[in-house]
Amino acid sequence: MLLNNIEEVKKNIKEWKKEGFKIGLVPTMGALHAGHLSLIKKAKASCDKVVVSVFVNPIQFGPSEDFDKYPRTLDADERLCNREGVDIVFAPSPKEMYGDAGRLSNDTLTYVCPPFFYVNKLCGKTRVGHFDGVCTVVLKLFNIVQPDYAFFGQKDAQQVVIVKKMAADLNVPVEIIQCPIVREESGLALSSRNKYLTDEGKKDALVLSKILNNIKTCYQKGITDVSALKETAYSFLTDKHELEYLEILDKNTLEEKLHADNNSIVLIACRVEGVRLIDNTYLGGI
Amino acid sequence: MLLNNIEEVKKNIKEWKKEGFKIGLVPTMGALHAGHLSLIKKAKASCDKVVVSVFVNPIQFGPSEDFDKYPRTLDADERLCNREGVDIVFAPSPKEMYGDAGRLSNDTLTYVCPPFFYVNKLCGKTRVGHFDGVCTVVLKLFNIVQPDYAFFGQKDAQQVVIVKKMAADLNVPVEIIQCPIVREESGLALSSRNKYLTDEGKKDALVLSKILNNIKTCYQKGITDVSALKETAYSFLTDKHELEYLEILDKNTLEEKLHADNNSIVLIACRVEGVRLIDNTYLGGI
Numbered sequence: 087m088l089l090n091n092i093e094e095v096k097k098n099i100k101e102w103k104k105e106g107f108k109i110g111l112v113p114t115m116g117a118l119h120a121g122h123l124s125l126i127k128k129a130k131a132s133c134d135k136v137v138v139s140v141f142v143n144p145i146q147f148g149p150s151e152d153f154d155k156y157p158r159t160l161d162a163d164e165r166l167c168n169r170e171g172v173d174i175v176f177a178p179s180p181k182e183m184y185g186d187a188g189r190l191s192n193d194t195l196t197y198v199c200p201p202f203f204y205v206n207k208l209c210g211k212t213r214v215g216h217f218d219g220v221c222t223v224v225l226k227l228f229n230i231v232q233p234d235y236a237f238f239g240q241k242d243a244q245q246v247v248i249v250k251k252m253a254a255d256l257n258v259p260v261e262i263i264q265c266p267i268v269r270e271e272s273g274l275a276l277s278s279r280n281k282y283l284t285d286e287g288k289k290d291a292l293v294l295s296k297i298l299n300n301i302k303t304c305y306q307k308g309i310t311d312v313s314a315l316k317e318t319a320y321s322f323l324t325d326k327h328e329l330e331y332l333e334i335l336d337k338n339t340l341e342e343k344l345h346a347d348n349n350s351i352v353l354i355a356c357r358v359e360g361v362r363l364i365d366n367t368y369l370g371g372i
Numbered sequence: 373m374l375l376n377n378i379e380e381v382k383k384n385i386k387e388w389k390k391e392g393f394k395i396g397l398v399p400t401m402g403a404l405h406a407g408h409l410s411l412i413k414k415a416k417a418s419c420d421k422v423v424v425s426v427f428v429n430p431i432q433f434g435p436s437e438d439f440d441k442y443p444r445t446l447d448a449d450e451r452l453c454n455r456e457g458v459d460i461v462f463a464p465s466p467k468e469m470y471g472d473a474g475r476l477s478n479d480t481l482t483y484v485c486p487p488f489f490y491v492n493k494l495c496g497k498t499r500v501g502h503f504d505g506v507c508t509v510v511l512k513l514f515n516i517v518q519p520d521y522a523f524f525g526q527k528d529a530q531q532v533v534i535v536k537k538m539a540a541d542l543n544v545p546v547e548i549i550q551c552p553i554v555r556e557e558s559g560l561a562l563s564s565r566n567k568y569l570t571d572e573g574k575k576d577a578l579v580l581s582k583i584l585n586n587i588k589t590c591y592q593k594g595i596t597d598v599s600a601l602k603e604t605a606y607s608f609l610t611d612k613h614e615l616e617y618l619e620i621l622d623k624n625t626l627e628e629k630l631h632a633d634n635n636s637i638v639l640i641a642c643r644v645e646g647v648r649l650i651d652n653t654y655l656g657g658i
Contacts, residue, residue: 092543193488196507196541202479221482222542255482256508257378259513368447 088164088175090182092230095137095176107134110235112262115223116140117178117278118166121268126170127235128265137231137323138167141179144267145190145197146219157281178233182228186213198256200248204340208244208269208331208353211366220245221252225359228260240265241275242316243353243366267365269295275365287359290326294354294365297332301352305369310345315352328357340351373451374461374557378469379518381462383519393420397546399510401481402426402463403443406453406552411523412456414551423517424453426463431476431483432505443567462517469512482509484542486534490626494530494617494639495650505530507538514546522546526552527561529620529639529652533626553651555581563652573645576612580640580651583608583618587638591655596631601638614643622639 112125129136147153183265198221203265205217236244238351250262268276273295312334337351348370353362396419398411415422433439453461478504484507524532554562559581583605598620621638634656641650
């Protein structure tokens, strides 16, 4: 069932709560791919009712970012959700979510602001305000859908850490479930932004997963010095690659370390053909 | 029942939700007086279960404010709540609410930040960060108690407007109930901070309600010019009074106006004996 209206969603949720159903939420920006599909399947397997939200959230895009050209494929998204037995596809308009506030800003809207320590690094360093926008819309969706579980992909690693931190800090009664990255056979992490790439760009984009794999191999061979591990990346980069960051941090706290260990996560952001791509891998387990 | 522990509160709430009980929350900083009592009575009259939180919230006090000396009277508060048939008095420690975060700041904690337009005036002008702290703790309490209704006193008028705006902006599934100011026979609005005043100070403090009443009378006589209405205040002020603000604004949006109307609210903050007191009145109805 496709719904655009918050009140209609809430009416359904109220009925489900009365029945004692476990509710799962998969928040997405649409342009669904096999990565999203893995979240939806996990939600279906563990919940009685599943809501997939499809909303390209204006307040998490910077003024020079790709909000306008971000891929929108609602018909295909809805078909895919129906095939998976999703109960509600919630696809609100920006107006439905933020009202007639005109220019959306913290002058007129309440924002949920995750802590600077988690935000002022990695993607947050260049995407100023991005995680405020993410946490705000995620909390709104949580309040509308009131799910027992919400499913997030590990590909946006910083996002998952921040959403978990936000949920803990604000006592949000939703369990955050983190699901592994889905990759093409080539190793390329699935992303809605891969649609922007030419075939050649997709080949150049393999450098992200190659760098991560190489660092993991070096770590497993006994190299733990973070600088040394990071330096192994440079032999992979060509003039097709504009590296934005490569970091090895604590996977839960995003703290910097001198030496990598089994709690470390390696994170990379790199532009290929002007498209900003991100990827990450754990050195130990999840 | 006095509870200090979040998980214990949640356990009770879960049981109540199963039974379909309507839950009311009265968030307070303790030092309960007849103003709080009116909120509790209203909650008891309209809800099956009532939770009163008693928490002097460190993150809504500025570094030079009265956090340390704010009156704490938990035993008396608990007795009063028991007498009114309150089901849970929730009195957590700062550590229970904010963990071992050390210095509490937006470097390490997620904050809920209401819009600048509502914050950068009245009490928010001098109490920088105050309403971020208020909204953060209110949302935490909402998430812990998951009430159907939450009861706030009209005395903190800016707070009520901001909490309502926050609830609307973030789709918080809680109805905010606003309750009228309770006054001593003299006209003095009840406040936990009145305890700081000497008998003489209490007399000097009557100037707040006198100024408000006089403006209301002038308005009812046909004066609507905001500057003219505000000027009527100065004849009441002596060297015992340190006026912080006197404003006539739209009661819902806190917008400034040239002419008062039935949607206007008059708000005053004034120090007496160094104690910061606030009061307000509607020119029309609520």
